[in-house]
Amino acid sequence: MGMFCRQCEQAAKNTGCEVVGVCGKNPEVAALQDLMLYGLKGLAIYADKARALGAKDDVIDKFVIEGLFTTVTNVDFDPVQIAGKLRKCFDEKEKAKVLYETAYREKHGGTAPAIADGPAAWIIADSLEGLVAQGQAHGVKTQHSDPDVLCAIELVNYGLKGMAAYANHAYHLGKKDDEVFAFYHKALAATADPSLGLNDFVGLAMECGKMNIQVMGLLYQGHEDHYGAPVPTKVQLGTRKNKGILVSGHDLRMIEELLKQTEGKGIDVYTHGEMLPAHGYPGLKKYSHLYANFGGAWQDQYKEFQNFPGAIIFNTNCIQRPADQYNDRLFTWGEVGWPGIKHLTGWHFDDVINKALESPDMPDAPGKEILVGFSHNAVLGVADKVIEAVKTGAVKHFFLIGGCDGAKPGRNYYTEFAEKVPKDCVILTLACGKYRFNKEEFGDIGGIPRLLDVGQCNDAYSAVQIALALANAFNCGVNDLPLSFILSWYEQKAHVILLSLLYLGIKNIKLGPSLPAYITPNVLKFLVDNFNIAPIGDVAGDLKASLGQ
Numbered sequence: 001m002g003m004f005c006r007q008c009e010q011a012a013k014n015t016g017c018e019v020v021g022v023c024g025k026n027p028e029v030a031a032l033q034d035l036m037l038y039g040l041k042g043l044a045i046y047a048d049k050a051r052a053l054g055a056k057d058d059v060i061d062k063f064v065i066e067g068l069f070t071t072v073t074n075v076d077f078d079p080v081q082i083a084g085k086l087r088k089c090f091d092e093k094e095k096a097k098v099l100y101e102t103a104y105r106e107k108h109g110g111t112a113p114a115i116a117d118g119p120a121a122w123i124i125a126d127s128l129e130g131l132v133a134q135g136q137a138h139g140v141k142t143q144h145s146d147p148d149v150l151c152a153i154e155l156v157n158y159g160l161k162g163m164a165a166y167a168n169h170a171y172h173l174g175k176k177d178d179e180v181f182a183f184y185h186k187a188l189a190a191t192a193d194p195s196l197g198l199n200d201f202v203g204l205a206m207e208c209g210k211m212n213i214q215v216m217g218l219l220y221q222g223h224e225d226h227y228g229a230p231v232p233t234k235v236q237l238g239t240r241k242n243k244g245i246l247v248s249g250h251d252l253r254m255i256e257e258l259l260k261q262t263e264g265k266g267i268d269v270y271t272h273g274e275m276l277p278a279h280g281y282p283g284l285k286k287y288s289h290l291y292a293n294f295g296g297a298w299q300d301q302y303k304e305f306q307n308f309p310g311a312i313i314f315n316t317n318c319i320q321r322p323a324d325q326y327n328d329r330l331f332t333w334g335e336v337g338w339p340g341i342k343h344l345t346g347w348h349f350d351d352v353i354n355k356a357l358e359s360p361d362m363p364d365a366p367g368k369e370i371l372v373g374f375s376h377n378a379v380l381g382v383a384d385k386v387i388e389a390v391k392t393g394a395v396k397h398f399f400l401i402g403g404c405d406g407a408k409p410g411r412n413y414y415t416e417f418a419e420k421v422p423k424d425c426v427i428l429t430l431a432c433g434k435y436r437f438n439k440e441e442f443g444d445i446g447g448i449p450r451l452l453d454v455g456q457c458n459d460a461y462s463a464v465q466i467a468l469a470l471a472n473a474f475n476c477g478v479n480d481l482p483l484s485f486i487l488s489w490y491e492q493k494a495h496v497i498l499l500s501l502l503y504l505g506i507k508n509i510k511l512g513p514s515l516p517a518y519i520t521p522n523v524l525k526f527l528v529d530n531f532n533i534a535p536i537g538d539v540a541g542d543l544k545a546s547l548g549q
Contacts (some may be wrong), residue, residue: 003027004140007158008073008491009406011517016140023073024321031135032082033071037157038138039089040067042119044188046096051182055103061181062171063092064188068164069335073491074298074318078337083128090124119192143191147520152201153191154518155499159208160187162496165250165316166215166458168335172253173222180218183211202526209499216461216500220375223252227283229377230455235279236292237439238367240268243356244310246294248272248301250456251315252284254333257347258313259287267356270294270308272301273318273432277455280373292367297405297435305330309362311355313344317491329355370438374428374452376465386448387473390482394445395426397482397547398470400463401437402430402454403497404490410513411436414488416539418442418451422547426450428466431457433488460497464504478506484546485509486536489516502531510546512536 003026006016010023020026025033047060067089070076076085097120104112115121119138125131144150167180187204190196223230243266247255255278259269268291271278276293278284295304298318305312306325313331319338322330331352333344344351379386389395401418405411418437421427427450429438434453442450454462471478487509489495495516501509508531515524515535527533536542 002136003030005030006140006517007154007161009404009489009514009516010408014514014517016517025077028079028132029077029082031132031139032079032086033076033135034139035131035135036067036071036082036086036089038119038135039086039093039122039124040064041188041192042122043089043093043096044185045115045118045120045192046093046100048182048185048189050096050100050103051185053100053103053107055099056178056181057095057099060092060096060099061176061184063088064181064184065164065167065171066335068161068184069168072161072165072317072493074320075316075335076337077319078339078341078343079128079132080339081337081343083131086131087124090122093120093122146198148522149198149201151518151520151523152198152205155205155495155523156187156191156201156208158492158518159205159212159496159499160184162492162494163208163212163215165493166212166219169251169253169316169458170215170219170222172251173219173226175218175222177214177218180211180215183207202523205499206503208496209501209503212496212500213461213464213503216458219458220461223281224377226256227252227281229282230277230280230373230375231282232371232378232449233280233285233373234369235276235372236367236369237294238292239270239294239362239365240291241361241364242289242291243267243359244270244308244362245352245356246270246272246305246308246310246312247275247315248298248312248319249315249317249334249336250274250458251334252278252281254315254347255290256284258349258352259284259290261349262289262353262356263287265353265357267310267353268292268362270310273298274316274456277372277453277459280375280455293370297432299405299407309360311352311359313349313352329359331355368439370453371449371451372453372455374449374454375459376454376462376469379452379454379462379466380469382448383469383473385446387470389446389448390470390474393424395424395448396422397425397484398428399425399484399486399546400428400430401433401486402428402463403433403488404457404494405432405435405488406490406513408513411488413512413536413539414486417486417543420539420543423450426452428452428454428463430454430459430463431494457493457497460500464500478504479508486542486546487511488513502527502533505531507532509533510536510542
């Protein structure tokens with residue numbers, strides 16, 4: 001059984017994984033995820049038509065983002081779990097069909113025009129083997145024969161996947177937007193429309209970037225409404241003698257519920273990876289047993305988690321194949337799945353808590369502290385000091401160095417770049433790419449820390465707000481600011497953030513460690529011509545170019 005997947009930065013030979021995914025997914029899982037995207041397109045065709053007639057359904061809307069999130073890199077590796085979601089996808093597609101037909105009849109009378117082919121006509125197979133076969137018949141390359149058009153379709157697909165992760169977190173916090181759901185339906189349906197061409201899909205990709213800013217704003221507001229705006233906070237990196245639960249992922253609502261349920265039980269909750277920013281939120285840091293951050297970026301979990309004696313739970317990506325030493329203490333939740341690992345549903349975490357209570361204590365080993373919590377609220381709260389520092393020349397330049405981390409060689413570029421940034425420059429960072437350098441000492445400039453941790457990948461929203469505020473203060477465009485974007489990418493959330501930056505017209509972005517395998521030469525030329533986007537080069541050269549030297 002073969003496969004073809006090139007949606008993440010690890011794509012084999014920078015062309016695509018064809019034997020097994022470098023991420024760890026096998027051809028069976030790859031086929032099921034391809035089928036999920038195909039099925040969602042069918043669902044969206046009917047949902048889009050129904051919405052045009054004034055009919056919509058909350059369950060259908062929610063499933064679209066859950067289904068897309070399932071297909072994001074390093075989320076769900078469990079074929080049985082995905083098969084169950086595919087049956088739900090088919091049921092929701094059929095419900096959307098009835099919704100459309102009923103709305104049409106009520107508005108126009110008579111029978112709605114039938115859709116006889118394509119994903120709208122998909123009939124689900126009745127076995128796992130059958131589902132896999134269907135997925136193989138609807139893989140990446142079947143979407144279009146023209147490589148440039150296929151590339152543009154993939155730009156849309158991967159943007160929708162990345163945005164779905166953020167929309168899913170926002171939904172958990174009660175934040176949703178009908179315009180966003182309508183765009184999902186319109187865009188997914190469009191990718192199955194053979195009458196559309198390259199310019200249509202490029203336009204949709206840019207619209208996806210625009211919509212993602214809206215979604216990241218919703219998520220930020222959800223976090224702030226529930227937990228308050230982040231504040232600069234010192235985070236312990238060591239451990240203390242107590243029972244422990246390690247939470248990896250992005251979902252703050254989930255860690256809040258866990259904190260409530262572990263209060264007073266002698267259990268400390270540790271963050272991992274993209275959960276680190278949780279420590280900066282007043283509504284979460286009030287729990288004294290939200291104790292520390294353990295380990296570094298996602299790709300080091302296999303070796304690091306073996307040294308964590310307590311229970312471990314993933315609430316979003318990025319999970320990888322667990323070691324035998326901890327797989328009996330590992331749990332998944334939400335859209336995450338791994339074969340043989342216990343999956344939890346709902347908001348009750350008794351299984352994780354009981355496993356922590358029966359596990360050995362954490363070692364008493366305090367560590368150093370690092371600062372987090374520099375969202376746009378915190379930075380703009382001292383905007384006058386920042387602006388004055390720029391005017392006096394105390395701060396010469398800002399560098400946004402961040403994004404997804406990964407295991408491919410070449411990512412030491414970001415560590416070296418951060419280390420060589422001149423002392424009169426400030427570094428903004430976000431997402432797990434910061435683990436390349438966030439434990440180093442950067443000092444401050446007149447009381448302004450030289451390293452400002454803005455937060456999770458979705459907190460690119462905060463970084464954009466900081467940039468826009470600075471541009472407004474200096475009465476110029478963002479591209480005229482002394483600000484350089486040095487970005488690392490890995491999966492589809494980074495992809496959609498890049499679309500958002502391009503939608504905003506931000507130019508001269510350096511991207512690495514390699515360019516996406518799905519970008520064709522012609523589409524790359526379009527990006528270079530219009531945005532001057534470029535791959536990272538050598539640190540010294542890129543630093544000189546950024547500083548105009």
